[in-house]
Amino acid sequence: MTTPLVADQFKSDPRYASAIQNLLAALADTSQQITEPKSPHPDCRQSYEKTLADFASLRAGALFYPYIASGIGNGALVELADGSIKYDMITGIGVHGLGHAHRSLVEASLHAALTDTIMQGNLQQDAVSMHLMEDLTTLAQKNGADLPHCFLTTTGVMANENALKMIFQKNFPADRLLAFSHCFMGRTLALSHATDKPGGRDGLPQTLNVDYIPFFDANDPEGSTTRAANALTQLIARYPKRHAAMCLELIQGEGGFNVGSKQFFLTLINILKQNNIAVLIDEVQTFGRTTQPFAFQHFELDQHVDLVTIGKLSQVCATLFSDNFKPRPGLVSQTFTGATASIHACRAILKHLHDNNQFGSDGRNTQIHNQFTQRFNAIHAKHPDRIAGPYGCGAMIAFTVFDGSPRTTQLTLQTLFQNGLIVFVAGANPSRVRFLPPMGVIADHDINAVCDILEVSLDQVAEQI
Ligand SMILES: Cc1ncc(COP(=O)(O)O)c(C=O)c1O
Known part of the structure; x- marks a missing residue:
């Protein structure tokens, strides 16, 4: 039977499939030349430095790293425009979970590029957006959570904004939010007031009233649970019926990869539910990185979740919500709602994570x-003063180096970068070194190579402090 759609005729044109296959074959041939870290090429230096200077001038501030991608990589390795090759253990802060030049992502992007629009939007969109929303709500509800609705958007902070709007409208006239100390929810005018970082709201008018609860302390599980429950009860008593929701970041990302516990969260959630306060789980950083697709599934909180936001790894961001919060x-x-390529890519990523056995206790x-952890522990056994931790869960891994001061951590980051390893910082007092590795592709030999670079770099830092 012939299809009535011209679009299907285009996709079944033999040139369509063969062009994509040719491009993928050329990419595979080229990208496999990238096998290990490499120093910058002297011939690229001048133009690279000029591009960095132009970046700094145009965006009115220097980049954190002298990082400008060339546009190709191979798995956990990325080529920079100065000709260097580096291990990418931060992946755009958790975005490139399938690493660099991944075949299925490039293929998804090529299919997206051959549709008629660059962007999808609320007024006009393709069925692929609906298929993605179906994928996400099915995944979110697999253990019984009640999240049948999904609203796509372009950034993590907008997913949170949309969630808060739904919550405040539903729980009107409640006008306050609860969150954990040191949480990060993004940087819009509203969410800069939820994010617990003074620099992020410096000079901004007050747009949201937020009350903070201390997070779980793994060294004092019972004591910290009691302290958090008491703080929550006191705040609710102080502002009766004024709290619309509590935002729970189950593993604090920017805060330093602090991991909560099921009992800790359930204790707080019980109090929230008794007071009709909505439970919003911010999974912008945790999504896809624990033993389950969602961290709320990892902590078995499925029955208690009202809204969930995701981002980063998913390429397109989303707010998932129950019927009660329909705007x-x-x-x-x-x-x-997102770039067409990001929507196609998200579906490919979900499939890859499933096929790659990313989840489960092993x-x-x-x-x-x-x-x-084994490698970090081995370094710690040799040099107890150099590395402490690790912290985090699954594909979120952090540790402190030396005295954990911002200065020494910064020096370590720069040394690692020069030696071919890109990582980032998290937390403050102490600062931690943060890894968000490309978990969908990183191989055991990559992990060993990364830890070898870390070990050598720590020797170099030890000589300088
Ligand atoms: C937990 C969490 N929520 C929200 C955000 C904001 O996401 P975006 O930077 O995409 O707006 C982030 C970003 O780091 C995050 O880690």
């Missing part, structure tokens, strides 16, 4: 965590 018309809409995320 009234006019509250939530945007020109863009899934790839846990194996990666354990292999890094």
